[in-house]
Amino acid sequence: MATQQSRSAARIMMAPAVILLLGWMLVPLTMTVWFSFKKYLPLRGGDLGWTGFDNYVRFFTSSAFWPSVQATLVIVGGVLAITIVFGVLLAALLNQPMWGRGIVRILVIAPFFVMPTVSALVWKNMFMDPVNGLFAHLWKLFGAEPVSWLSEASLESIILIVSWQWLPFATLILLTAIQSLDSEQLEAAEMDGAPPLKRFGFITLPHLSRAITVVVLIQTIFLLSIFAEIFVTTQGAFGTKTLTYLIYQRVLESQNVGLGSAGGVYAIILANIVAIFLMRIVGKNLDT
Amino acid sequence: MGRIVLDKISKSFGDVEVIPPLDLAINDGEFTVFVGPSGCGKSTLLRLIAGLEDSSGGHIRIDHEDATHVPPAKRGLAMVFQSYALYPHMSVRKNIAFPLKMAKMDKAEIDRRVEGAASVLNLTDYLDRRPGQLSGGQRQRVAIGRAIVREPSAFLFDEPLSNLDAALRVGMRLEISELHKRLKTTMIYVTHDQVEAMTMADKIVVLQAGVIEQVGSPLELYRAPRNVFVAGFIGSPKMNLLSGPEIADYNAHTIGTRPEHIAISQTEGVWEGTVGVSEHLGSDTFVHVKCAAFPEPLTVRVRGELDLSYGSTVFLTPDPEHLHRFDAQGLRFA
Ligand SMILES: Nc1ncnc2c1ncn2[C@@H]1O[C@H](COP(=O)(O)OP(=O)(O)OP(=O)(O)O)[C@@H](O)[C@H]1O
Ligand SMILES: [Mg+2]
Numbered sequence: 001m002a003t004q005q006s007r008s009a010a011r012i013m014m015a016p017a018v019i020l021l022l023g024w025m026l027v028p029l030t031m032t033v034w035f036s037f038k039k040y041l042p043l044r045g046g047d048l049g050w051t052g053f054d055n056y057v058r059f060f061t062s063s064a065f066w067p068s069v070q071a072t073l074v075i076v077g078g079v080l081a082i083t084i085v086f087g088v089l090l091a092a093l094l095n096q097p098m099w100g101r102g103i104v105r106i107l108v109i110a111p112f113f114v115m116p117t118v119s120a121l122v123w124k125n126m127f128m129d130p131v132n133g134l135f136a137h138l139w140k141l142f143g144a145e146p147v148s149w150l151s152e153a154s155l156e157s158i159i160l161i162v163s164w165q166w167l168p169f170a171t172l173i174l175l176t177a178i179q180s181l182d183s184e185q186l187e188a189a190e191m192d193g194a195p196p197l198k199r200f201g202f203i204t205l206p207h208l209s210r211a212i213t214v215v216v217l218i219q220t221i222f223l224l225s226i227f228a229e230i231f232v233t234t235q236g237a238f239g240t241k242t243l244t245y246l247i248y249q250r251v252l253e254s255q256n257v258g259l260g261s262a263g264g265v266y267a268i269i270l271a272n273i274v275a276i277f278l279m280r281i282v283g284k285n286l287d288t
Numbered sequence: 289m290g291r292i293v294l295d296k297i298s299k300s301f302g303d304v305e306v307i308p309p310l311d312l313a314i315n316d317g318e319f320t321v322f323v324g325p326s327g328c329g330k331s332t333l334l335r336l337i338a339g340l341e342d343s344s345g346g347h348i349r350i351d352h353e354d355a356t357h358v359p360p361a362k363r364g365l366a367m368v369f370q371s372y373a374l375y376p377h378m379s380v381r382k383n384i385a386f387p388l389k390m391a392k393m394d395k396a397e398i399d400r401r402v403e404g405a406a407s408v409l410n411l412t413d414y415l416d417r418r419p420g421q422l423s424g425g426q427r428q429r430v431a432i433g434r435a436i437v438r439e440p441s442a443f444l445f446d447e448p449l450s451n452l453d454a455a456l457r458v459g460m461r462l463e464i465s466e467l468h469k470r471l472k473t474t475m476i477y478v479t480h481d482q483v484e485a486m487t488m489a490d491k492i493v494v495l496q497a498g499v500i501e502q503v504g505s506p507l508e509l510y511r512a513p514r515n516v517f518v519a520g521f522i523g524s525p526k527m528n529l530l531s532g533p534e535i536a537d538y539n540a541h542t543i544g545t546r547p548e549h550i551a552i553s554q555t556e557g558v559w560e561g562t563v564g565v566s567e568h569l570g571s572d573t574f575v576h577v578k579c580a581a582f583p584e585p586l587t588v589r590v591r592g593e594l595d596l597s598y599g600s601t602v603f604l605t606p607d608p609e610h611l612h613r614f615d616a617q618g619l620r621f622a
Contacts, residue, residue, distance in 0.1 A: 187340050188373035192387035192434070193361035202386070206377040 036261035055262035087170030154238035177211035290441035290474030297346035324495035366435035442474035534581035540613035557603025
């Protein structure tokens with residue numbers, strides 16, 4: 001936007017969208033903050049008036065709070081690490097000319113179209129079931145004791161399920177980025193004596209840094225609020241109670257809207273801390 | 289050392305034979321230019337020499353050693369790409385140092401060579417910038433810098449000046465020629481611009497559809513083009529190629545005469561014609577003359593300024609000393 005005129009024109013054109021988004025965001029946010037200062041127990045008397053910061057103190061001092069923050073961060077971090085590493089590798093692989101590349105690309109993208117609830121159920125019953133799951137059969141084939149995944153390695157299992165869902169997204173974005181890499185740069189590096197791994201490290205990876213940033217930021221937003229995967233697998237047991245799940249339990253299982261709303265505000269704070277942290281680390285990639 | 293010999297080298301993409309078997313020898317220290325129309329296979333030939341494409345047949349020898357299956361990095365050649373192919377996320381210094389870093393040279397030596405190349409190419413003030421912050425000519429120089437620090441046995445240039453504006457192109461042309469005189473390294477230079485070919489080359493290789501039409505020094509090609517294609521391609525403005533009943537006296541299928549070898553007169557001459565557009569360059573005037581005998585207008589070059597009004601009648605006389613005669617196959621026989 002170079003000129004004064006184009007800038008103000010841009011502002012006017014953007015205004016409806018900005019106002020709509022603001023409304024969309026502000027109304028629920030205000031309601032959450034509103035309820036968080038109330039004692040509101042729908043099945044036990046309804047609105048029982050203002051309580052000040054009571055809900056905040058109770059939510060924060062509850063023994064479930066810190067473990068839930070930790071579980072949230074572990075899941076987000078684990079999924080990000082897995083999807084980025086394998087996403088980059090898959091993208092590099094799918095960028096190679098090979099037989100049946102078109103079909104493989106579609107297959108790779110397929111998991112993204114499966115609803116979270118469905119995919120979690122499929123993983124739980126088909127793969128991770130300690131009696132009939134495919135993993136159990138595989139373990140038995142090698143004479144090992146089947147692992148009851150969702151209770152013994154619950155966090156890891158959830159990370160695996162969620163990663164499987166998000167890997168296509170990461171791969172897709174990284175693949176388009178890798179395809180935009182000028183092949184002459186790779187050839188120049190080849191002539192400069194860089195072997196394949198160094199070409200990947202010095203040319204391809206820096207080229208992908210911006211796409212990786214985008215993937216990290218977008219995924220973080222969605223991963224902070226994963227719910228269905230936990231709901232249909234462990235129901236928050238075995239250390240998989242994330243902040244989102246904790247809020248759900250407070251609001252719907254304990255029927256305490258005020259307490260849950262206070263948790264919601266904490267979730268917003270956590271999301272912002274994570275966002276600031278990420279922007280510090282990777283956000284500078286977006287500048288240039 | 290940088291003697292490159294192509295022995296029956298050929299290249300096909302699938303069923304399409306882009307370069308039929310071809311022989312060529314490039315001597316050490318020579319500035320060789322590949323020139324030809326777009327799509328004739330110049331880049332492909334250069335990439336074959338660089339090792340970026342596998343040949344479909346034949347051998348490449350570099351300094352008497354068979355390099356046909358040697359990977360690009362081991363051939364000791366440096367290439368400057370048309371798009372420059374600079375590494376966008378590295379500073380100019382890191383770009384130039386990259387090949388040395390890959391060769392695991394020690395830090396002090398890398399710094400010394402980078403500083404040296406930068407001062408030769410007037411890049412010292414820009415060493416800490418990114419390629420995106422440089423002008424086209426500066427990027428071009430960085431690409432050349434990245435090539436010279438390796439001290440290769442030959443440089444390969446693929447249309448390095450085609451992204452520059454006309455004035456800058458003339459400047460860079462001189463700089464590259466200067467560099468060649470100083471380094472005395474073999475250079476292979478691809479261009480479709482015959483002016484670049486004529487001004488820079490020790491040896492020009494004219495290609496058409498993957499076939500070498502002629503190899504020779506610029507003046508050899510100018511004086512004695514082997515066939516109609518070379519005759520029409522080398523020289524600016526283009527040679528006038530004439531055929532038809534009007535030239536029966538010359539005992540040739542086609543005759544060629546360069547614009548500078550035609551005398552123009554308002555009173556007498558061999559061919560009569562009417563004056564078309566005149567292009568005034570100051571030092572020269574190019575007059576386009578439409579002759580009834582030939583379908584194409586003839587171009588005539590006149591020294592200095594000449595005023596002929598559009599549509600007036602003139603007479604043209606070709607200089608018999610510089611007349612090229614071609615047979616029905618397009619080959620020159622005198
Ligand atoms: N990877 C490829 N696959 C198939 N055909 C190709 C490939 N690369 C080049 N060609 C074909 O080979 C021919 C020669 O291409 P090349 O790039 O060598 O032309 P060029 O002489 O460099 O032309 P220009 O002056 O336009 O750069 C062209 O007809 C082109 O279509
Ligand atoms: Mg080319």
